[in-house]
Amino acid sequence: MTATKTEAATGDVVLEAENLTKHFPVRRGLRDLFTRDRKAVHAVDDIRLTLRRGRVTALVGESGSGKSTVARLLAQLYSRTSGDIRLHGESVTMHGGRRFRAYCRQVQMIFQDPFASLNPVHTVRYHLTRSLRIHGRAGKNAAELEQNLADLLSKVQLTPPERYLDKFPHELSGGQRQRVSIARALGADPEALLADEPVSMLDVSIRLGVLNLLRDLKERLNLAILYITHDIASARYFADETLVMYAGRMVEGGDSETVTQHPAHPYTRLLIESAPDPDRLDRVGDPREAPEDQAGGEPPSLIAPPTGCRFHPRCVHAMPKCSTDLPPRFELPIADAQQSHWAACWLYEEGAAK
Numbered sequence: 032m033t034a035t036k037t038e039a040a041t042g043d044v045v046l047e048a049e050n051l052t053k054h055f056p057v058r059r060g061l062r063d064l065f066t067r068d069r070k071a072v073h074a075v076d077d078i079r080l081t082l083r084r085g086r087v088t089a090l091v092g093e094s095g096s097g098k099s100t101v102a103r104l105l106a107q108l109y110s111r112t113s114g115d116i117r118l119h120g121e122s123v124t125m126h127g128g129r130r131f132r133a134y135c136r137q138v139q140m141i142f143q144d145p146f147a148s149l150n151p152v153h154t155v156r157y158h159l160t161r162s163l164r165i166h167g168r169a170g171k172n173a174a175e176l177e178q179n180l181a182d183l184l185s186k187v188q189l190t191p192p193e194r195y196l197d198k199f200p201h202e203l204s205g206g207q208r209q210r211v212s213i214a215r216a217l218g219a220d221p222e223a224l225l226a227d228e229p230v231s232m233l234d235v236s237i238r239l240g241v242l243n244l245l246r247d248l249k250e251r252l253n254l255a256i257l258y259i260t261h262d263i264a265s266a267r268y269f270a271d272e273t274l275v276m277y278a279g280r281m282v283e284g285g286d287s288e289t290v291t292q293h294p295a296h297p298y299t300r301l302l303i304e305s306a307p308d309p310d311r312l313d314r315v316g317d318p319r320e321a322p323e324d325q326a327g328g329e330p331p332s333l334i335a336p337p338t339g340c341r342f343h344p345r346c347v348h349a350m351p352k353c354s355t356d357l358p359p360r361f362e363l364p365i366a367d368a369q370q371s372h373w374a375a376c377w378l379y380e381e382g383a384a385k
C-alpha cells in the first residue's frame with residue numbers, strides 16, 4: 032500500500048520511465064504496398080526519468096523534440112512502443128477501465144491551451160464538479176460539494192470562489208483559465224502533475240504568476256511535477272532538475288542550476304545561446320555572436336533520424352564516431368555530491384579532446 036500524501040517524504044519516487052519509446056507508424060502510400068518498408072516516426076527513444084515528491088523536473092527542447100509525447104505516454108494517452116512506466120515501483124499496463132481511472136487519480140495532466148482544454152459551453156462550477164465526481168471527492172451532500180469547490184478555487188488563488196464559480200471560460204483571462212485547469216487537475220487529489228507548456232500560451236506578464244502558483248502547490252501539496260517547456264530560462268527559475276531532449280532523445284540532465292549555468296552538451300549550449308539576452312542585444316548581427324549550428328537550425332527528420340548522435344549534422348564538434356555510434360550517458364564531475372550531471376556526448380568519453 033502506498034503512503035498517504037502527508038506521510039510521504041519529499042524526494043520519494045512517484046513515477047518512473049525506463050527506456051520509454053514511441054514510434055508512430057507512417058501511413059503507407061500505394062507504392063509502399065508493394066515493398067516491405069514499414070516507416071515510422073521515431074518520436075521518442077529510450078527515455079529515462081524519475082519524478083519525485085516535492086520536486087519539479089523540467090523537460091526542455093525545441094518544438095518536435097518529443098517532450099509532449101513523453102507527457103502523453105506518462106499520462107497513458109498514448110500506448111508505448113516499448114519500455115516501462117512505474118508508479119510507486121509497480122509497472123503500469125492498462126488501457127481504459129477502472130485501473131486507468133485509478134492511475135489518472137494519481138497522475139494528472141495540464142495542457143498548453145487552457146481555452147481548448149475547457150468546454151466553452153460549461154461554467155467553472157461544471158468543470159470542477161465533474162472532476163470531483165469522477166474521482167469520488169464531491170462529498171456527501173450539496174454543502175460538502177460547495178465547500179470542496181471553494182477549496183479547489185482557493186488552492187489556485189481564485190478568490191473569493193463565488194466570483195468565479197458560475198463564469199464561462201470566455202469570461203476569464205488566460206491566466207484565470209489556466210488556474211481553473213490546474214484546479215480541475217487537483218480535483219483528483221493527484222500525486223504527480225504533468226504540465227505540458229503550461230504558460231507558453233499566456234501573456235508574458237502573467238506567466239510568472241502561474242509558475243509561482245505551481246511552485247507553491249508543489250510545496251504545499253508535496254506534488255511531483257513534470258514541467259515541459261521550450262524555455263530553458265524558465266526551467267532554471269522553476270525546476271529542481273532539468274533534462275534536455277533533442278530529436279526524441281535525452282542528451283543532458285542534472286540539477287537545473289548546473290545544466291543551465293554549466294551546460295555540457297553542444298545542443299544545450301546552443302539552446303542557451305539562442306535564448307534572448309538583453310546583454311547581447313547590442314551585438315545582434317555580429318557573426319561572432321551567431322550560435323554554433325552547422326545546419327542553420329534545421330532539426331532532423333524523425334522518420335529517418337541521423338545515425339549515431341542525432342545532433343551530429345548540426346554539431347560543430349562532431350567527430351567521425353559521432354555519425355556512427357550512439358553516445359551513452361557520461362557522468363560529469365560536480366562539486367555537490369548530492370547532485371548529478373550527465374551528458375550523452377562523445378566529447379566526455381575519457382581521453383576525448385574537449
Ligand code: SF4
Binds near residue numbers: 343
Ligand atoms: Fe557533437 Fe559528437 Fe557530442 Fe553529438 S556526440 S553532440 S555530434 S560532439
